[in-house]
Amino acid sequence: MHLAYPAVLSALLFCTGLYGVLARRNAILVLMSVELMLNAVNLNLVAFDVWLSRTARDTLHSGQALTLFTIAIAAAEIGIGLAIVLAVYRNRGTSDIDKLRDSAEPHGPDEATVTADEKAEATA
Numbered sequence: 001m002h003l004a005y006p007a008v009l010s011a012l013l014f015c016t017g018l019y020g021v022l023a024r025r026n027a028i029l030v031l032m033s034v035e036l037m038l039n040a041v042n043l044n045l046v047a048f049d050v051w052l053s054r055t056a057r058d059t060l061h062s063g064q065a066l067t068l069f070t071i072a073i074a075a076a077e078i079g080i081g082l083a084i085v086l087a088v089y090r091n092r093g094t095s096d097i098d099k100l101r102d103s104a105e106p107h108g109p110d111e112a113t114v115t116a117d118e119k120a121e122a123t124a
Contacts, residue, residue, distance in 0.1 A: 006047035013040035027085045027095045031078055038074045042067045 013036055020033025049063025089095045 003047060003051045006043055010040045010043040010047070013037070013043065025097050027088070027097055027100075028082070030097065031081050031085065035074060035078055038070060042070055045070070 017033045017035075017037035017040060020036065021030055024030050024033065045063040045067045049061055049067075052063070053059065053061060085095055088100065092099065
């Protein structure tokens with residue numbers, strides 16, 4: 001098999017994942033898109049490893065070993081990310097990324113000292 005087929009498939013998977021990261025607002029879908037991008041990288045690692053082992057007669061298969069490490073790290077990353085998303089969902093009631101900006105801490109000392117009554121008076 002030619003190297004172009006898995007490379008094109010990997011590029012399509014990566015672009016699909018990149019679109020998902022940039023266009024989605026749901027945190028779980030963003031995590032799934034990041035996982036899709038990591039799988040595209042893994043496909044490239046294995047494809048280039050097979051291609052280089054044919055030309056160099058190398059039996060080390062370092063690309064496949066690196067893919068196993070990448071899969072293990074991605075699983076741990078997605079597990080931690082999902083735990084954070086679930087904790088945020090329990091506290092805020094939504095996993096919308098745009099609504100999470102409201103939970104940011106105040107930027108300046110003036111915002112930290114303003115009470116709820118002062119905010120109500122300012123808006124009235």
